[in-house]
Amino acid sequence: MDNKSRKLTEEDLDKIYSIAQEVLKPLWSKKEYQYFLTQPNSFCWGMEDSEGLACFLLTLLIGTEVDVVAIATRKNAQGQKWARNLLKHILSLPGIQQAFLEVDPTNEPAVRLYLGTGFQVLGIRKKYYEGKKDAWLMKWSR
Ligand SMILES: CC(C)(COP(=O)(O)OP(=O)(O)OC[C@H]1O[C@@H](n2cnc3c(N)ncnc32)[C@H](O)[C@@H]1OP(=O)(O)O)[C@@H](O)C(=O)NCCC(=O)NCCS
Incomplete structure (x- = not known):
């Protein structure tokens, strides 16, 4: 990763939440982000550009497994491979064997x-989003 990428902590909560407010739906509360950021197995990595935080990837590391909690890129920084690079970085961490996430299948x-990062659809989680919309459960394996 280039030198603009770094580990994010609870101190970055406001910056993380500002991106989440701009691009993430459904939007969790700030307290929910804080909860994940302060878990002992939380791992959050971000990329900065000249405007500040451009992209963040929030995960939980469970043994050899990555649980992708959230990933988002500031609107005016999208399409520049920030998210792909963050994801690749985390999947290349020593010891990581597999990763899981849920995604809205209509979120192109x-x-x-x-x-594009090698995840495959493992199944469908019915009514995952707000008790209404289905999600794809996706898995990546080394
Ligand atoms: C999903 C998201 C994180 C991707 O961030 P990004 O930094 O733009 O990602 P990348 O530049 O690495 O591009 C990833 C892929 O998305 C595609 N993409 C980016 N913007 C797109 C758009 N507006 N429409 C369609 N595809 C788009 C890219 O073309 C690329 O796919 P490709 O390599 O097959 O061409 C970003 O769109 C985002 O923040 N969305 C809102 C939050 C969200 O939905 N997060 C995921 C669920 S938690």
Whole structure:
């Protein structure tokens, strides 16, 4: 990763939440982000450009497994491979063997991102989003 990427902590909560507010639906509360950021197995990595934080990837590391909690890129920084690079970085961490995530199948950029990084559809989680919309459960294996 280039030198503009770094580990994010609870101190970055406001910056993370500002991107989430701009691009993520459904939007979780700030407290929910804080909860994930302060878990002992939380691993959050971000990329900065001249405007500040451009993209973040929030995960939980469970043994050899990555659980992707959220990934988002500031609107005016999208399409520059920030998310792909962050995801590749985390999947290349020593010892990581597999990764899981849920995605809205109608979220084209996200689906392209995950398929392009080697994730495959494992199944469908019924009524996953707000008790209404289905999600794809996706898995990546080394
Ligand atoms: C999904 C998201 C994180 C991708 O971030 P990004 O930094 O733009 O990603 P990349 O530049 O690495 O591009 C990833 C793929 O998305 C595609 N993409 C980017 N913007 C797109 C758009 N507006 N429409 C369609 N595809 C798009 C890219 O073409 C690329 O696919 P390709 O390599 O097959 O061409 C970003 O669109 C985003 O923040 N979306 C809102 C939050 C979200 O939905 N997160 C995922 C669910 S938690």
